[in-house]
Amino acid sequence: MPAAYRLLIDWLANGFADTAVDDVTARTLDQRQPLTFRYGRDQARQFSPTSPGEAGFMLDNRSRDYSPENTSSPVAGFVTPGRPVKFQATSGATTTVLYTGYLDDFEIKPGINDRAVPATCMDALGRMRGVQVTTPLYQAIKTGEAIGYLLDAIGWPADARDLDAGVSVLPFWWLDDTDAFDALMQLADSEGPAALVTVDGQGRIVFRDRHHRLTRTQSLNVQSTWRSSGTEPCISDPVSYNHGWKEIVNAVSADVQVRTVAVSPSQVWSSQGLITIPAGTPVTVTAQAGQPFTGALNPVAGTDYTLVSGTVSIGISRTSGQSTVITLTSAAGAIVQDLSLRAQAITSTTVTVTVEEPSSIAQYGRKSLDGGRLPTWANPYDTLAILQLIVGRRSERLPTITVTMRGAGGAARLAECLGRNLSDRIHLTESLTGLDSDCFIEQISHTVGSGGLEHVTTFGLEKIPAVVSTPFTFDVAGRGFDDGRFVGDGLDNPATMFRFDTAGQGFDQGVFSY
Structure with missing residues (x-):
């Protein structure tokens, strides 16, 4: 049985309180364009940055409710970008919110064969x-x-x-x-x-x-097993596989700035010339330093500026950072000259940190x-x-694979479409590639169409690398010199790593990790 879907747009910005106008489900699910939602990393790799979550759908506008020039619309004056959007699915007694974001842009298509409003959305990250x-x-x-x-x-x-x-x-x-x-x-x-x-x-x-994948249940334990055939839930076409040769990294360097705070204040910013402060009208000056500072002092007459005429009161917006706003006020008017700012300057030196894997370099060449x-x-x-x-x-090499789960294929598949999340650990058995491994979910995209009868979810997965099975341990036979391996290679084992708050992984039990 398919899920029941709802698409809500908070047109009046009152917390989706006006269901009659906010619920646009009937105006979207039956349109020519299916609803699409995507979130996660920009590639199916844990090193990839997060992309803002996106959504797209088409509103039936035969009623002209979403035409901004229609003053008789029940949402007249409120059809604008920035309106909150929520898409949810109910299967059985469980309701899952699949996407929360904001209306980003829309286009009015008034043609007789269209009469629709294609819209796109962006989540909170995109609004930043x-x-x-x-x-x-x-x-x-x-x-x-x-x-x-x-x-x-x-x-x-x-x-x-x-x-x-x-x-x-x-x-x-x-x-x-x-x-x-x-x-x-x-x-x-x-x-x-x-x-x-x-x-x-x-x-x-x-x-x-x-460390969240070393401590959270959803990442520690397999949440579901997916197969290309046999026991459900089974994946469907299309499936794409990246063997990972091009993404090998065996040499990396980073320049680290080691910073020091000066003991005493010194001049970190200065200006030349006259500044006129009209009577009763504050004047603001942005002091932009060439380096960060802390402990900034309010400018003092005779030290940080010359008072040419009148009396002046001076304050600063913040005492640290790389800039501050200096506000000058005067009841009767004043003129100051050569304003400057003193603070404790922060200087830096550069330290280069380098990590390489010689055996990988020997086999594949240097891959930075x-x-x-x-x-x-x-x-x-x-x-x-x-x-x-x-x-x-x-x-x-660490392969990635993009798989398709079709909710219309049965209850088990629909449950995966609705229930899986980023960083979930799943086990994938795919016969053609031979992949039979635990993977982390790095990307998720949903497509819902045919009036809600079709729900297709695409998951971007990355294989989880093997962990060190015999970490070096002084007091365990078979794990000492010439037997155990140091775990300082990034392959932490959550089952054996040292943790203060977990029984069996404390002193004399767990091994140190990153």
Whole structure:
């Protein structure tokens, strides 16, 4: 039995309270264009960045309800981009929200053979693009904290986020007129492989750290077994397979900035010339430093500027970062000259961290990682751990496979279409390629058409590499010198890694990992 679907658009921005106008299901499912929804990484690899979730559908507009010029429409004046969108499916007693986002763009097709409105949507991550962010400077915080500060800066609600604390420690972190989405991806890169930023069915921005697949049940245990034939649920055509030869990485280097805070304040910004402050009208000046600073001081007459006439009051918007806004006010008017700013400057030196796998280089030649996705903010030790993870998991080929699950093929298949999520561990047995391995889900896309009778889900999967089965252990026979292997190669085994809070994996039981 097919699921029951609902597509809702919150036209009046009141929390989907007006069901009569918000529920557009009947105007979309029977259209020529099926509904499509996509989210996950831009490639089916755990090293790939997250792409904003996208959706597309076509609204029947014979009623002209969605024509912006129609003042008699029940949603007149509200047919605009930015309206919240939610798509959900109910199978049995379970309702699953498959997509939450915002109307991004639409086109009015008034032709007699069309009378429709094709629309596209973007989730919360996509809405971060083009938003410029400036923050204070923070010291010794983890990646999850930094993401929280970033979301604070763009005004994202505290109850609409689900953030892991993170593993990487960032000695210094700040933003200065930086694109919010780019900043988010830099933080994910600084957390390392397997870190994930996405949007869940509740519309919350979700951050999972690089250890989440070592600790969360959905990633530790096989959630389902998929086969090309035989016992359900079975996958269908099309299936595409990438053997992974071109994605081998066996050498990677990263430049890490090691920063130091000056003991005493010094001049970090200055201007020349006169600044006139009209009576009762504040004047603002942006002090843009060439390097980050902390402990900025309010400018002082005779030290940081010359008072030419009148009296002036001066304040700054923030005491750290790479810029601050200086506000000058005067009740009767004033003139100042050669304004400057003092703060504790932060200087840096560069340390290069390099990890290579000699045996892989000897077999395949040197295969370096594209330098565009390196850990920008991590400290040298976390950077080393991240590079070891990259090389440890990529020095040998690691296949990816894209499979199709057709919900119309039966209840078991429909359950997979509706129930699987990013980072879920599944076991795939595919006869033609010979792949018979556990895989992680890295991409998901849904297509719903034929009035809801057809639900096709495409999953992008990456094979999970083998873990070290005999980690070096001093007090275990067969795992000592010449027997055990050091696990410092990025292939952590969640069943044996050291964990304080898990019975059987503490002192004398677990082995250290990254």
